[in-house]
Amino acid sequence: MKKKIKEDNPINLEEFLSIIEEFVNHKTVQEMKNYRQHYETTCFDHCYMVAYYCYFICKKYHLDYRAATRSAMLHDLFLYDWRIRQPDRKGFHAFTHSKVACDNASKLFELNQKEKDMILTHMWPVTMQFPTSIEGFILTFVDKYCAVSETFEVLKSRMFMKKAFRYAYVFLSLLIIRF
Numbered sequence: 056m057k058k059k060i061k062e063d064n065p066i067n068l069e070e071f072l073s074i075i076e077e078f079v080n081h082k083t084v085q086e087m088k089n090y091r092q093h094y095e096t097t098c099f100d101h102c103y104m105v106a107y108y109c110y111f112i113c114k115k116y117h118l119d120y121r122a123a124t125r126s127a128m129l130h131d132l133f134l135y136d137w138r139i140r141q142p143d144r145k146g147f148h149a150f151t152h153s154k155v156a157c158d159n160a161s162k163l164f165e166l167n168q169k170e171k172d173m174i175l176t177h178m179w180p181v182t183m184q185f186p187t188s189i190e191g192f193i194l195t196f197v198d199k200y201c202a203v204s205e206t207f208e209v210l211k212s213r214m215f216m217k218k219a220f221r222y223a224y225v226f227l228s229l230l231i232i233r234f
């Protein structure tokens with residue numbers, strides 16, 4: 056029974072880490088920690104989370120989880136702050152960064168065509184290029200899910216802070232009125 060549960064469980068952290076080991080220890084990939092992607096989440100952490108979910112889903116459904124995990128870890132490998140206008144870059148970041156990431160990743164690592172396509176098309180449907188594999192579609196949806204949850208987490212905590220300040224203000228006002 057225990058063996059069966061282990062076989063059904065798609066999470067094997069050691070395997071996940073071994074798939075992305077080559078990337079996460081690379082100096083250039085480490086540099087992603089210096090750039091924010093969504094609010095407080097760095098590009099590195101965002102890619103790591105997307106890779107983790109892609110690994111989980113693709114392994115569970117017996118898909119090409121290796122390719123999905125590898126391309127997810129590199130899908131936002133652009134090394135600039137996209138909030139600041141880059142004089143050497145033409146076009147909006149949302150439309151161009153998948154090509155930048157794919158070029159950077161291809162220069163640094165040996166990627167197969169499927170992995171390159173997944174990185175290149177991960178911004179669908181914002182960009183017109185359709186993913187060419189089921190794993191590519193999974194990457195696009197997981198990427199959006201992570202982007203929304205990273206944004207939502209910050210907004211939620213900011214709303215909580217606002218509420219806390221409002222209650223503190225009312226409490227202090229009541230104290231001042233009383234004394």
Ligand SMILES: [Fe+2]
Nearest residue numbers: 130131152177
């Ligand atoms: Fe992206």
Ligand SMILES: [Fe+2]
Nearest residue numbers: 101130131198
């Ligand atoms: Fe992303």
